[in-house]
Amino acid sequence: MxxxxxxxxxxxxPVRKEVLDTMLPYFTQSFGNPSSVYDIARKNKQVIDQAREQIAQGVGASPEEIFFTAGGTESDNWAIKGVIEANAKKGNHIITSTIEHHAVMHTCDYLESKGIEVTYLPVDEYGRVSPEDVRGAIKDNTVLITIMFANNEIGTLQPIKEIGAIAKEKGVLFHTDAVQAVGHIPIHVKDLNIDLLSMSGHKLYGPKGIGALYVRKGVKIKPILHGGAQERNRRAGTENVSGIVGFGKAMELAVKxxxxxxxxxxxxxxxxxxxxxxxxxxxxxxxxxxxxxxxxxxxxxxxxxxxxxxxxxxxxxxxxxxxxxxxxxxxxxxxxxxxxxxxxxxxxxxxxxxxxxxxxxxxxxxxxxxxxxxxxxxxxxxxxxxxxxxxxxx
Amino acid sequence: MYSEKVMDHFMNPRNVGEIEEASGVGTVGNAKCGDIMKVYLKIEDNIVIDAKFKTFGCGAAVATSSMATELVIGKTIQDAVRITNKAVMEALDGLPAVKVHCSCLAEEALQAALWDYAQKHDIKIEGLKPPKEGDDHHDHGAEEEEK
Missing domain, CATH: 3.90.1150.10 (Aspartate Aminotransferase, domain 1)
Known part of the structure; x- marks a missing residue:
């Protein structure tokens, strides 16, 4: 059979045919390093910015708020570790849930082992966090709330808008792992008061090994990868040009x-x-x-x-x-x-x-x-x- | 990840079922770990003449139960006691490292059924130990995690 x-x-x-087609030239023809000055390289800077625009539009952000990463796991790690480090003066407390993806859960566990305080909020029988629980867990030293947009196992959507409103009111940063939601349901980071949002290419018919983190303008975050000046000094490493192009195309199609x-x-x-x-x-x-x-x-x-x-x-x-x-x-x-x-x-x-x-x-x-x-x-x-x-x- | 033998014993398990008026019945494992094995033995004149099982568990748990019952049928009680998890594993052409505990469970299930038989008939079988009580933490071997 x-x-x-x-x-x-x-x-x-699977990677969509249209997505693959846009990626292929960047392996053998336009393979130049975007940081180089000659023609085949310089053009790659432009295609990256075009993809950045596509990603930004997909989630209601501005292009300068989008930073490419190697995937959802890196985006989650960066958002949480980067915000905690950059805001150490403000406090050392994270609020998360008991149903997060391992990329968030184990990052929080790790930080907890380093002395950061973490509150793991319970969920109801459907897997939903109560916004009132979030409000109740906020303390003077709370720096970050990280609650996923949609659960990878049971598909439950979280009350993101309500949590975003509480975070804004209380002056606490709000990160959401939206890897399962981006390109699948409408997301507008401004309407939802989201400060940081993780996404991944391969969950929306794009390639693996590429993702992005939306960081609202003004949010303090430290890099976790040090090296070259790529991604405006925030994420070092030669850009994954084909991946970025494919991710951008996949997002454009998914939203359309x-x-x-x-x-x-x-x-x-x-x-x-x-x-x-x-x-x-x-x-x-x-x-x-x-x-x-x-x-x-x-x-x-x-x-x-x-x-x-x-x-x-x-x-x-x-x-x-x-x-x-x-x-x-x-x-x-x-x-x-x-x-x-x-x-x-x-x-x-x-x-x-x-x-x-x-x-x-x-x-x-x-x-x-x-x-x-x-x-x-x-x-x-x-x-x-x-x-x-x-x-x-x- | 599984050998052909394991898949064969999973897809076409031998000796699934119950034995009415079994000589000995042993249940090991627990739902917490995700595997429970129940083995029924029919023993006559010191020989295991029939064995059946029911298993809640993964492919390896079903396959090791199936193989264990196959190995035990026809054996004397003394030989049956000596069936090890290694023998079950070898007969199945091996198991992935994370599934080795299933073969241990199969060995324990046989031993538990033999223990039940020994208790009911008030006999002592050399080399047979009582089943572990409250098996909440049986060894799962090396657990690996994929991202």
Whole structure:
């Protein structure tokens, strides 16, 4: 069987043909170092600025507020470490949540080990932080609030506007890891009072190894990479020209086609959510029922374990994930699923399907056809299911 | 990441099920770690004549349970006690480092079932230790994390 259905767009996306085409000249023809003075190099400075403009427009920022990085992880590290270092006189307290991506969570853990104070706010059953909790956690020494825009595992959207308003009112900087949201849902950093925002190219049909950090004009931040004068002395290192060009193009297309894509994605997502809930019992949708990313579906299937489920789906040509792809090498259940209150055995039994623009209703139907027997098969093998059935009979 | 043998035993697990009136039953692991194995043994005249299992867990957990039951059928009790996680692993052509604990769990499940049998029949099997109580922290081996 040659079915191959990619349902893991939150992990990464394929590079769009139009994006690849804009990148190719910068590998072999216009390969010059943008810092050089001769013609083929100088032009590359201009294409970088053009991409900067595309990125800025995509999030409602000014081009001079966009700094290119090597990806979402670097952007998160830079935003948090850079702001903490630059604002040491103001204080040493960070407010974050318990469902952040590891790039934020482990950066905060690291800073905590260096003596920085960190408050990890809990989330509700849908994975949402309460803006009032944010307000209550702000102290005199609070420098930074870092709360993600949309969760990579369960797709829940955070009340970013409310948090932004509180941060502004209290004079605390607000960073958001928007890697899953940028290019997928409308974002306007000025309207939302966001001071720093992390993004990544490969989550929106751009290349891997390129990202950006939006830093609002006037925000104090120290560089974390020292070296050349690139990115206006804020981020050293020869620019990844092809990556930057590709990222810019991907952003332009994503924003232009957002409405059309989302109409389709939301229809597919809801078809899948309804289908699973109808066809399989003892399941639970993880994340918020409506305040969620257009292509994101996450279910817990009771009595079974996620990796087995993924292997059997793989056999049917379906590529999905269980929890975050980042935790696949680890055996601990996802911290996000535990944070929304799932017990361990349910957290182990989760399946994440993240849809993308190339997916079709037929593919969703195919998944809905093959999934119920796979779940049943694993349940028949499960001692937890056996126990449940025996208790039912009593 | 898995050998063909592991995939075969995961896709076509041998001896899945329960044994009514089993001679010995052993359950090890816990939901917290994401794997639970339950092994049923039927023992007659000192020989394991049948074995079945039920497993909640990853591909390796299912495959090691399947292989462990295959290895134990036909063995004398004395030989059954000596089935190690290494033997299970070798029979499966190896396991990824992060999944070695599954083979340990398979060994423990066999031993727990044999212990149950020994307790019920008030016999002593040489080399058999009682199952660990409250196995909350069984060894997961080297855990690696991908970004």
């Amino acid at each position: 040659s079915t191959k259905i990619y349902f893991d767009h939150a992990a990464t996306t 086609e957002m409405d059309t894509h989302n109409q389709k994605l939301i229809a597919l997502r809801d078809q899948l959510i309804r289908g699973i809930a109808e066809k399989i019992d003892h399941v639970q949708l993880n994340g918020h029922p409506t305040e969620r990313l257009p292509g994101s579906v996450n279910f817990t299937f009771e009595f079974i374990e996620g990796e087995s489920l993924l292997l059997l789906l793989d056999m049917k040509g379906i590529f999905a994930s269980s929890g975050s792809a980042c935790t696949s090498g680890s055996l601990d259940p996802s911290h996000v699923l535990l944070a929304i209150g799932l017990p361990h055995e349910k957290a182990h039994g989760s399946l994440r399907i993240t849809l993308g623009m190339e997916n079709t209703a037929e593919e969703v139907e195919y998944l809905l056809e093959v999934l119920p027997p796979i779940v049943q098969r694993l349940r028949e093998m499960s001692p937890l299911y056996e126990e449940y059935i025996k208790n039912q009979k009593r």
